[in-house]
Amino acid sequence: MLETRGLYAGYKELHILFDVDFKAERNKITAVVGPNGSGKSTLLKSIFGFTTIYDGQVVLEDRDITKLPPHEKTRLGIAYLPQTDNVFTELTVRENLVIAGYILDESEYQDRLELALSVFPELRDKMDRKAGMLSGGERQFLGIATALIRKAKVLMLDEPTAMLSPKFASQIFERIVNLRDELKLTIVLVEQNVIKALEISDNAFMLISGKVAFSGTARELLEHEKFERFVVGYTL
Known part of the structure:
Protein backbone atom coordinates (compact mmCIF):
# COMPACT_ATOMS: atom_id res chain seq x y z
CA MET A 1 0.00 0.00 0.00
CA ILE A 78 -2.76 9.83 3.03
CA ALA A 79 -3.45 11.46 6.40
CA TYR A 80 -0.64 12.49 8.76
CA LEU A 81 -1.49 13.38 12.35
CA PRO A 82 1.43 14.85 14.31
CA GLN A 83 1.63 14.52 18.07
CA THR A 84 0.52 18.12 18.58
CA ASP A 85 -1.12 20.83 16.49
CA ASN A 86 -3.30 18.34 14.62
CA VAL A 87 -6.51 20.37 15.00
CA PHE A 88 -7.45 24.06 14.82
CA THR A 89 -7.74 24.87 18.51
CA GLU A 90 -9.46 28.26 18.02
CA LEU A 91 -12.23 26.69 15.93
CA THR A 92 -15.09 24.55 17.17
CA VAL A 93 -15.27 20.82 16.68
CA ARG A 94 -17.92 21.38 14.01
CA GLU A 95 -15.75 23.91 12.17
CA ASN A 96 -12.76 21.55 12.22
CA LEU A 97 -14.87 18.83 10.65
CA VAL A 98 -16.35 21.19 8.04
CA ILE A 99 -12.88 22.33 6.99
CA ALA A 100 -11.79 18.70 6.65
CA GLY A 101 -14.58 18.12 4.16
CA TYR A 102 -14.18 21.27 2.09
CA ILE A 103 -13.69 19.37 -1.18
CA LEU A 104 -16.76 17.17 -0.66
CA ASP A 105 -20.28 17.97 -1.79
CA GLU A 106 -22.88 18.36 0.95
CA SER A 107 -24.34 14.86 0.65
CA GLU A 108 -20.95 13.16 0.72
CA TYR A 109 -19.82 15.36 3.61
CA GLN A 110 -22.85 14.38 5.67
CA ASP A 111 -22.15 10.70 5.00
CA ARG A 112 -18.50 11.07 6.05
CA LEU A 113 -19.47 13.14 9.09
CA GLU A 114 -21.87 10.46 10.26
CA LEU A 115 -19.17 7.83 9.77
CA ALA A 116 -16.65 9.85 11.77
CA LEU A 117 -19.12 10.45 14.60
CA SER A 118 -20.07 6.78 14.68
CA VAL A 119 -16.40 5.98 15.35
CA PHE A 120 -16.01 8.84 17.84
CA PRO A 121 -19.47 9.38 19.39
CA GLU A 122 -17.86 11.36 22.22
CA LEU A 123 -17.69 14.32 19.83
CA ARG A 124 -21.44 14.50 19.19
CA ASP A 125 -22.25 16.63 22.22
CA LYS A 126 -19.15 18.79 21.83
CA MET A 127 -19.72 20.02 18.27
CA ASP A 128 -19.94 23.69 19.30
CA ARG A 129 -17.05 23.56 21.76
CA LYS A 130 -13.70 25.01 20.73
CA ALA A 131 -11.19 22.28 19.99
CA GLY A 132 -8.74 23.93 22.38
CA MET A 133 -11.16 23.22 25.23
CA LEU A 134 -11.18 19.48 24.59
CA SER A 135 -9.13 17.06 26.64
CA GLY A 136 -5.99 15.65 25.05
CA GLY A 137 -7.75 12.40 24.23
CA GLU A 138 -10.77 14.12 22.73
CA ARG A 139 -8.43 16.24 20.60
CA GLN A 140 -6.87 13.06 19.22
CA PHE A 141 -10.37 11.73 18.49
CA LEU A 142 -11.10 14.93 16.57
CA GLY A 143 -7.84 14.75 14.64
CA ILE A 144 -8.55 11.22 13.48
CA ALA A 145 -12.18 12.13 12.74
CA THR A 146 -11.01 14.85 10.34
CA ALA A 147 -8.90 12.23 8.54
CA LEU A 148 -11.96 10.01 8.17
CA ILE A 149 -13.91 12.87 6.65
CA ARG A 150 -11.08 13.41 4.16
CA LYS A 151 -11.54 9.77 3.13
CA ALA A 152 -8.06 8.74 4.24
Whole structure:
Protein backbone atom coordinates (compact mmCIF):
# COMPACT_ATOMS: atom_id res chain seq x y z
CA MET A 1 0.00 0.00 0.00
CA LEU A 2 2.71 2.48 1.08
CA GLU A 3 6.47 2.12 1.05
CA THR A 4 9.80 3.86 0.93
CA ARG A 5 12.67 2.57 -1.15
CA GLY A 6 16.25 3.43 -0.22
CA LEU A 7 15.09 6.63 1.46
CA TYR A 8 17.67 9.18 2.58
CA ALA A 9 16.06 12.21 4.22
CA GLY A 10 16.46 14.94 6.80
CA TYR A 11 16.15 18.68 7.29
CA LYS A 12 18.27 20.70 4.87
CA GLU A 13 21.86 19.80 5.86
CA LEU A 14 20.79 17.65 8.85
CA HIS A 15 20.78 14.05 7.61
CA ILE A 16 18.43 11.80 9.66
CA LEU A 17 17.37 8.75 7.60
CA PHE A 18 19.75 6.44 5.77
CA ASP A 19 18.69 3.90 3.13
CA VAL A 20 15.31 3.20 4.75
CA ASP A 21 13.21 0.49 3.11
CA PHE A 22 9.80 0.64 4.78
CA LYS A 23 6.52 -0.99 3.86
CA ALA A 24 2.99 -0.63 5.24
CA GLU A 25 0.75 -3.44 4.04
CA ARG A 26 -2.83 -2.76 3.03
CA ASN A 27 -5.44 -2.94 5.82
CA LYS A 28 -2.81 -3.64 8.49
CA ILE A 29 -1.25 -1.74 11.40
CA THR A 30 2.49 -1.21 11.06
CA ALA A 31 4.33 0.00 14.15
CA VAL A 32 7.47 2.11 13.83
CA VAL A 33 9.49 1.95 17.03
CA GLY A 34 12.96 2.88 18.21
CA PRO A 35 14.83 5.03 20.74
CA ASN A 36 14.33 8.78 20.93
CA GLY A 37 16.05 10.48 18.01
CA SER A 38 16.09 7.36 15.85
CA GLY A 39 14.12 8.98 13.02
CA LYS A 40 10.60 7.65 13.60
CA SER A 41 8.79 10.96 13.25
CA THR A 42 11.11 12.00 10.44
CA LEU A 43 10.02 8.90 8.50
CA LEU A 44 6.36 9.94 8.69
CA LYS A 45 7.20 13.54 7.79
CA SER A 46 9.31 12.36 4.86
CA ILE A 47 6.49 10.21 3.52
CA PHE A 48 4.12 13.17 3.78
CA GLY A 49 6.50 15.69 2.24
CA PHE A 50 7.75 17.76 5.18
CA THR A 51 11.48 16.99 4.94
CA THR A 52 14.36 17.19 2.50
CA ILE A 53 14.65 13.95 0.53
CA TYR A 54 18.18 13.42 -0.73
CA ASP A 55 17.60 10.08 -2.44
CA GLY A 56 15.10 7.24 -2.67
CA GLN A 57 11.37 7.01 -3.30
CA VAL A 58 8.03 7.22 -1.55
CA VAL A 59 5.53 4.92 -3.28
CA LEU A 60 1.76 4.68 -2.81
CA GLU A 61 0.06 1.76 -4.54
CA ASP A 62 2.93 1.47 -7.04
CA ARG A 63 2.86 5.20 -7.82
CA ASP A 64 5.95 7.31 -7.12
CA ILE A 65 4.72 10.20 -4.96
CA THR A 66 8.12 11.33 -3.68
CA LYS A 67 7.93 14.84 -5.12
CA LEU A 68 4.24 15.51 -4.57
CA PRO A 69 3.43 18.29 -2.06
CA PRO A 70 1.53 17.35 1.12
CA HIS A 71 -1.83 18.67 -0.06
CA GLU A 72 -1.72 16.40 -3.11
CA LYS A 73 -0.79 13.42 -0.94
CA THR A 74 -3.81 14.25 1.19
CA ARG A 75 -6.01 14.09 -1.90
CA LEU A 76 -4.57 10.66 -2.67
CA GLY A 77 -5.75 9.40 0.72
CA ILE A 78 -2.76 9.83 3.03
CA ALA A 79 -3.45 11.46 6.40
CA TYR A 80 -0.64 12.49 8.76
CA LEU A 81 -1.49 13.38 12.35
CA PRO A 82 1.43 14.85 14.31
CA GLN A 83 1.63 14.52 18.07
CA THR A 84 0.52 18.12 18.58
CA ASP A 85 -1.12 20.83 16.49
CA ASN A 86 -3.30 18.34 14.62
CA VAL A 87 -6.51 20.37 15.00
CA PHE A 88 -7.45 24.06 14.82
CA THR A 89 -7.74 24.87 18.51
CA GLU A 90 -9.46 28.26 18.02
CA LEU A 91 -12.23 26.69 15.93
CA THR A 92 -15.09 24.55 17.17
CA VAL A 93 -15.27 20.82 16.68
CA ARG A 94 -17.92 21.38 14.01
CA GLU A 95 -15.75 23.91 12.17
CA ASN A 96 -12.76 21.55 12.22
CA LEU A 97 -14.87 18.83 10.65
CA VAL A 98 -16.35 21.19 8.04
CA ILE A 99 -12.88 22.33 6.99
CA ALA A 100 -11.79 18.70 6.65
CA GLY A 101 -14.58 18.12 4.16
CA TYR A 102 -14.18 21.27 2.09
CA ILE A 103 -13.69 19.37 -1.18
CA LEU A 104 -16.76 17.17 -0.66
CA ASP A 105 -20.28 17.97 -1.79
CA GLU A 106 -22.88 18.36 0.95
CA SER A 107 -24.34 14.86 0.65
CA GLU A 108 -20.95 13.16 0.72
CA TYR A 109 -19.82 15.36 3.61
CA GLN A 110 -22.85 14.38 5.67
CA ASP A 111 -22.15 10.70 5.00
CA ARG A 112 -18.50 11.07 6.05
CA LEU A 113 -19.47 13.14 9.09
CA GLU A 114 -21.87 10.46 10.26
CA LEU A 115 -19.17 7.83 9.77
CA ALA A 116 -16.65 9.85 11.77
CA LEU A 117 -19.12 10.45 14.60
CA SER A 118 -20.07 6.78 14.68
CA VAL A 119 -16.40 5.98 15.35
CA PHE A 120 -16.01 8.84 17.84
CA PRO A 121 -19.47 9.38 19.39
CA GLU A 122 -17.86 11.36 22.22
CA LEU A 123 -17.69 14.32 19.83
CA ARG A 124 -21.44 14.50 19.19
CA ASP A 125 -22.25 16.63 22.22
CA LYS A 126 -19.15 18.79 21.83
CA MET A 127 -19.72 20.02 18.27
CA ASP A 128 -19.94 23.69 19.30
CA ARG A 129 -17.05 23.56 21.76
CA LYS A 130 -13.70 25.01 20.73
CA ALA A 131 -11.19 22.28 19.99
CA GLY A 132 -8.74 23.93 22.38
CA MET A 133 -11.16 23.22 25.23
CA LEU A 134 -11.18 19.48 24.59
CA SER A 135 -9.13 17.06 26.64
CA GLY A 136 -5.99 15.65 25.05
CA GLY A 137 -7.75 12.40 24.23
CA GLU A 138 -10.77 14.12 22.73
CA ARG A 139 -8.43 16.24 20.60
CA GLN A 140 -6.87 13.06 19.22
CA PHE A 141 -10.37 11.73 18.49
CA LEU A 142 -11.10 14.93 16.57
CA GLY A 143 -7.84 14.75 14.64
CA ILE A 144 -8.55 11.22 13.48
CA ALA A 145 -12.18 12.13 12.74
CA THR A 146 -11.01 14.85 10.34
CA ALA A 147 -8.90 12.23 8.54
CA LEU A 148 -11.96 10.01 8.17
CA ILE A 149 -13.91 12.87 6.65
CA ARG A 150 -11.08 13.41 4.16
CA LYS A 151 -11.54 9.77 3.13
CA ALA A 152 -8.06 8.74 4.24
CA LYS A 153 -6.89 5.31 3.11
CA VAL A 154 -3.57 5.51 4.95
CA LEU A 155 -3.50 6.97 8.46
CA MET A 156 -0.09 7.91 9.87
CA LEU A 157 -0.23 8.56 13.62
CA ASP A 158 2.73 10.13 15.43
CA GLU A 159 2.66 9.41 19.18
CA PRO A 160 -1.16 9.51 19.48
CA THR A 161 -1.17 8.58 23.19
CA ALA A 162 1.61 10.94 24.33
CA MET A 163 0.64 12.76 27.54
CA LEU A 164 -2.78 11.06 27.69
CA SER A 165 -4.29 9.41 30.73
CA PRO A 166 -4.22 5.59 30.76
CA LYS A 167 -7.99 5.62 30.13
CA PHE A 168 -7.76 7.72 26.98
CA ALA A 169 -4.62 5.91 25.80
CA SER A 170 -6.47 2.62 26.02
CA GLN A 171 -9.39 4.08 24.08
CA ILE A 172 -7.06 5.38 21.37
CA PHE A 173 -5.54 1.92 20.91
CA GLU A 174 -9.02 0.37 20.74
CA ARG A 175 -10.15 2.84 18.08
CA ILE A 176 -6.99 2.23 16.02
CA VAL A 177 -7.78 -1.48 15.95
CA ASN A 178 -11.38 -0.69 14.99
CA LEU A 179 -10.21 1.53 12.14
CA ARG A 180 -8.25 -1.40 10.76
CA ASP A 181 -10.85 -4.08 11.35
CA GLU A 182 -14.05 -2.18 10.52
CA LEU A 183 -13.00 0.54 8.08
CA LYS A 184 -10.09 -1.41 6.54
CA LEU A 185 -7.64 1.46 6.90
CA THR A 186 -3.90 1.05 6.51
CA ILE A 187 -2.29 2.47 9.64
CA VAL A 188 1.29 3.50 10.39
CA LEU A 189 1.80 3.96 14.13
CA VAL A 190 4.70 5.71 15.84
CA GLU A 191 4.13 5.21 19.55
CA GLN A 192 6.02 5.70 22.81
CA ASN A 193 4.19 2.80 24.46
CA VAL A 194 6.20 0.24 22.53
CA ILE A 195 4.76 -2.93 24.01
CA LYS A 196 1.13 -1.88 23.58
CA ALA A 197 1.81 -0.63 20.06
CA LEU A 198 3.34 -3.97 19.08
CA GLU A 199 0.50 -5.90 20.71
CA ILE A 200 -2.08 -4.27 18.43
CA SER A 201 0.10 -4.16 15.30
CA ASP A 202 0.54 -6.68 12.52
CA ASN A 203 4.02 -5.66 11.43
CA ALA A 204 6.88 -3.64 12.89
CA PHE A 205 9.94 -1.68 11.88
CA MET A 206 12.59 -0.56 14.32
CA LEU A 207 14.83 2.37 13.56
CA ILE A 208 18.21 2.88 15.22
CA SER A 209 20.18 6.03 14.33
CA GLY A 210 18.12 6.53 11.20
CA LYS A 211 18.56 3.01 9.83
CA VAL A 212 16.25 0.00 9.81
CA ALA A 213 17.46 -2.36 12.54
CA PHE A 214 14.46 -4.74 12.38
CA SER A 215 11.59 -5.46 10.02
CA GLY A 216 9.11 -8.27 10.43
CA THR A 217 5.96 -9.09 12.32
CA ALA A 218 5.16 -7.28 15.53
CA ARG A 219 5.07 -10.61 17.33
CA GLU A 220 8.59 -11.44 16.16
CA LEU A 221 9.90 -8.19 17.60
CA LEU A 222 8.07 -8.69 20.90
CA GLU A 223 9.63 -12.14 21.21
CA HIS A 224 13.11 -11.08 20.09
CA GLU A 225 15.78 -12.26 22.51
CA LYS A 226 17.16 -8.73 22.86
CA PHE A 227 13.82 -6.94 23.00
CA GLU A 228 14.15 -5.92 26.66
CA ARG A 229 17.51 -4.30 25.92
CA PHE A 230 15.88 -2.34 23.13
CA VAL A 231 13.07 -1.14 25.38
CA VAL A 232 15.54 0.47 27.78
CA GLY A 233 17.36 2.18 24.93
CA TYR A 234 19.93 -0.30 23.70
CA THR A 235 20.20 -1.68 20.20
CA LEU A 236 19.38 -5.15 19.00
